Amino acid sequence: MRERSPHSRIELTALAAANGDAPSSPTASQPNGTPADTEKHRLHQNVQPSRWNTKEFYVYYFLFFTIVPYMIWTACQLSSDKHPNYPIYQHTLSQGWLFGRKLDNTDLQYRQFRANIPVLCLVAVIYVAISQFLDRFSAVDPTGGVKRNAVVRRTFYLLSSATFMTVICGVNIVKILAIVSTNYAIAKLLKGSRLNPLVTWAFNLAVLLFNDQFEGYGFGMLHESLAFLDAYRGLMPRWEIHFKFAMLRMVSFNMDYYWACRGDYQPLPTKNTDPERLRIQTSRKTDEYNYLNYTVYMFYVPLFIAGPIITFNNFVAQMHHRPASIKYRDTIIYALRVFGAMFLMDAMMHYIYVVTISKSHAWAGLSAFEISMVGYFNLKYIWLKLLVIWRFFRLWAMADGIEVTENMNRCMSNNYSAQGFWRSWHRSYNRWLIRYVYIPMGGSKYAIYNMWPVFTFVAVWHDVSFKLLAWAWLICLFILPEIILTRLTRPYQNWRYYRHLCAVGGVGNLLMMATANLVGFAVGVDGMQEMFRLILTPSGVTFLVVAPFALFGAVQLMFEVRESEKRRGVAAGNY
Numbered sequence: 001m002r003e004r005s006p007h008s009r010i011e012l013t014a015l016a017a018a019n020g021d022a023p024s025s026p027t028a029s030q031p032n033g034t035p036a037d038t039e040k041h042r043l044h045q046n047v048q049p050s051r052w053n054t055k056e057f058y059v060y061y062f063l064f065f066t067i068v069p070y071m072i073w074t075a076c077q078l079s080s081d082k083h084p085n086y087p088i089y090q091h092t093l094s095q096g097w098l099f100g101r102k103l104d105n106t107d108l109q110y111r112q113f114r115a116n117i118p119v120l121c122l123v124a125v126i127y128v129a130i131s132q133f134l135d136r137f138s139a140v141d142p143t144g145g146v147k148r149n150a151v152v153r154r155t156f157y158l159l160s161s162a163t164f165m166t167v168i169c170g171v172n173i174v175k176i177l178a179i180v181s182t183n184y185a186i187a188k189l190l191k192g193s194r195l196n197p198l199v200t201w202a203f204n205l206a207v208l209l210f211n212d213q214f215e216g217y218g219f220g221m222l223h224e225s226l227a228f229l230d231a232y233r234g235l236m237p238r239w240e241i242h243f244k245f246a247m248l249r250m251v252s253f254n255m256d257y258y259w260a261c262r263g264d265y266q267p268l269p270t271k272n273t274d275p276e277r278l279r280i281q282t283s284r285k286t287d288e289y290n291y292l293n294y295t296v297y298m299f300y301v302p303l304f305i306a307g308p309i310i311t312f313n314n315f316v317a318q319m320h321h322r323p324a325s326i327k328y329r330d331t332i333i334y335a336l337r338v339f340g341a342m343f344l345m346d347a348m349m350h351y352i353y354v355v356t357i358s359k360s361h362a363w364a365g366l367s368a369f370e371i372s373m374v375g376y377f378n379l380k381y382i383w384l385k386l387l388v389i390w391r392f393f394r395l396w397a398m399a400d401g402i403e404v405t406e407n408m409n410r411c412m413s414n415n416y417s418a419q420g421f422w423r424s425w426h427r428s429y430n431r432w433l434i435r436y437v438y439i440p441m442g443g444s445k446y447a448i449y450n451m452w453p454v455f456t457f458v459a460v461w462h463d464v465s466f467k468l469l470a471w472a473w474l475i476c477l478f479i480l481p482e483i484i485l486t487r488l489t490r491p492y493q494n495w496r497y498y499r500h501l502c503a504v505g506g507v508g509n510l511l512m513m514a515t516a517n518l519v520g521f522a523v524g525v526d527g528m529q530e531m532f533r534l535i536l537t538p539s540g541v542t543f544l545v546v547a548p549f550a551l552f553g554a555v556q557l558m559f560e561v562r563e564s565e566k567r568r569g570v571a572a573g574n575y
Contacts, residue, residue, distance in 0.1 A: 047566045057560070060553040067550050072352075075377045078370060079104075079353035088362040089353065096350050103346075104353040110345075110385040113392075117342070120392070127160060127301060128399040135322070135401060148401075150320045154296050157319075161299035170234030175217055176243065179207055180250065180298050184291060187254040192261030197440070200254040204247050205460075211240035212464050236305075244461055245307050248432055249298050253312045255436050257289040275325065276403065279317040280435065288316055302396035306389050308404045308428035311435065315402070322401040331398050338391045345384050354378050358527065368540030371531055372547070375518050382517075383412035386426075405431060416506030416555045418479045418513055433458070448483060452476050471519050478512035481505075499559060506555035507548050 051057050077083065081090075081102075096103035105111050138152040165173050186203060190196035211217075216239055220227030236242065260283035289312075297315050354377040357363065363371055390407040397404050405428040415421040423430050433454055441450040452473075459472035485505060492498055519528050535544070 048563050050564070050567070051560050052564075057556070060556050063550055063553040064557065071373055071376070074370060074373050075352045075354060078357065078366070078373065079351060085357070085362040085364065085366075089356045089360040092356045092360065093353070098347065098350045101350040102353075104349050104356050106356045106359060107381070107385065110389070113385075113389055117392075123164075124302070124396045124399070128396070130160075131156065131400045148320060148322055153319050154292060157296040157300060158292070160301050161296065161304075164301045164304070165299055166234070168234045168236040169239050170232045170237075171219070171229045172216065172233050172237070172239045176239065176246070179243075180246070180295075183250040183254065184294055187257045187289070190258075192258060196254060196258045200251060200258075204251055208244065208247055208461065209464065211243060216240040242305050245304070245309065246298060247461075248309050248429075249312070251436055252309075252432065253289070253294055253297065256283065256312045257286075259283060260286050260289060275323065276314065276405070279314040280311050280431075282313060282317070284313055284316050293319075300397075300402075302393055302400055302402070303404065306393050308390055308394055308397075308407050309432050310402070310404045310428070311432070318402050323403040326398055326401055326403055331395070334391075334398060335395055338388070338395050341384065341388050341391065345388050348377075348381065348384065352377050352381075355381055361527070361530065363531070363534065366534065368535040368537070368543035369547075371534050372543070375514065375531060379514060379517055380412060383408070383425075404428060413554075414558055414561065415513075416503075416509055416558045418475070418482050418509050421513055422475075429458075448480065451479060467519060471516055474512075474516040474519060478509070478516060482509060499556075503552050503555040503559065506558070507551045510551055510555070511548075 078085075080086065090102075092104075092106050093102035094105045105114070134152055134156055135148060138149040165176070169176060183200070183203060186199050187196065190199060214221065216237075218227070219229040233239075263283060293316055294312075296319070297312050300315065303310060354374050357374055358378055363374060366374070387408045394404055394406065407427050407429075408425060409427060410424040412425075415424065437454050437457065438450065441453070455472040455475050456469070459468040462468050482505065489498070489501070495501075515528065518531070534540075
């Protein structure tokens with residue numbers, strides 16, 4: 001681990017660069033010779049003129065508005081009750097509510113979330129109502145400032161967390177508290193010692209593996225006389241599944257405390273830099289790393305089940321100061337977007353049955369294009385369900401006055417870069433990995449080497465299984481060409497056909513990312529082999545030749561979307 005505190009300019013720049021939005025170079029200059037001190041000026045450097053109204057892009061428009069509707073129509077036809085394969089999976093469908101259609105509710109994760117939406121909404125409304133009342137009548141600056149009464153906040157969070165955890169975890173709360181308290185003891189005993197990160201990581205990896213191996217440690221495992229307690233496991237008996245997010249918070253607390261012990265306390269700056277990044281990077285006073293703040297952070301109700309992930313430094317800073325960026329109007333608009341996404345998800349579940357088709361392997365007799373649509377819309381389903389889940393809990397935190405990173409800030413189908421895809425997919429997790437894993441291992445200097453342990457950890461964190469390890473290593477193999485070719489072709493950026501060469505690389509990235517994600521999160525290794533066998537037939541040759549040309553046009557449109565963002569002054573990764 002690095003000796004220096006994580007607040008150095010080098011590490012701040014590395015964090016920003018790894019997220020695609022490095023701060024302005026201190027040596028850059030404005031046209032009049034003055035130093036460049038704004039992100040907007042940097043973004044307008046090397047911006048290309050718009051290509052939207054060119055003959056080349058009219059070809060891409062034609063491809064887009066022809067192929068995309070045909071893709072959706074094909075997926076709907078595969079899900080028709082008149083399709084020959086329909087009887088294979090018909091029994092797995094549920095009664096729907098849209099126009100007499102059946103519902104593909106076979107995904108366990110989303111089925112559980114969807115069934116609990118009414119209860120979660122009720123709990124969230126009550127929680128936020130109490131929180132707003134306390135903010136209004138206990139504010140340190142009731143005249144309109146954003147400073148909060150941290151004591152009142154902490155008391156509310158402790159009481160609400162105790163109630164919530166008892167209801168959803170039952171007697172399992174004893175096990176959870178034992179693990180959490182042991183992690184806290186490690187931090188406090190080792191403080192700024194170099195053993196702190198080593199012991200912290202060893203303990204948390206052990207917890208991750210043992211939780212999975214022993215399936216939550218039933219009380220009956222300890223002694224048969226305690227077996228009766230296993231009947232009182234609350235509404236979430238499989239607590240170890242959701243505890244993976246708690247494990248990330250445990251590492252965050254210990255590492256933030258470790259860096260605070262090794263460096264000087266820095267007051268939280270408020271100007272000229274991204275507020276969220278400053279909250280993350282600026283250590284708190286060492287006496288704020290106490291058990292009460294730690295417990296509040298660990299069991300914060302809106303983010304406990306599924307995140308998004310927030311660091312300890314960031315959370316405590318917001319417990320004292322409500323971020324000025326959270327406005328009531330924006331929260332209401334965000335809520336409408338969340339419920340709009342929920343409706344879109346239900347519409348997809350009613351008309352596109354790709355989840356149960358892939359689980360039932362009901363693809364006999366399908367063409368190469370139809371099989372590829374089963375794969376593509378499986379990935380689209382995964383993207384949309386996670387977007388709904390993460391945004392629901394982020395909305396809850398926003399309504400409580402806690403700002404957390406938006407996990408999916410770009411549509412799954414608007415990514416041509418493997419590295420860019422992972423920055424915008426589980427974005428809060430990506431930032432956690434950069435701060436606590438990637439930078440301490442050397443950052444971008446050793447990117448080709450340290451991405452292997454990083455992605456291996458990501459796979460194990462999700463689940464200890466061969467298909468996820470295969471996914472992690474495939475991702476690393478697929479990212480390597482992008483890293484190497486980007487470095488090799490950098491001197492040729494002004495070449496006339498450089499954009500088209502990059503688009504060819506983007507097509508390769510799309511195909512490889514789809515393959516890796518189908519293996520890891522959809523059909524597995526065996527299912528992917530079967531899909532390849534069906535696609536790689538004589539009748540599939542035409543599809544394999546035509547598909548890259550369509551993807552080439554899609555990548556060109558993505559390039560222009562990025563240029564449009566630059567012209568509007570939007571930082572990469574902040575869209």
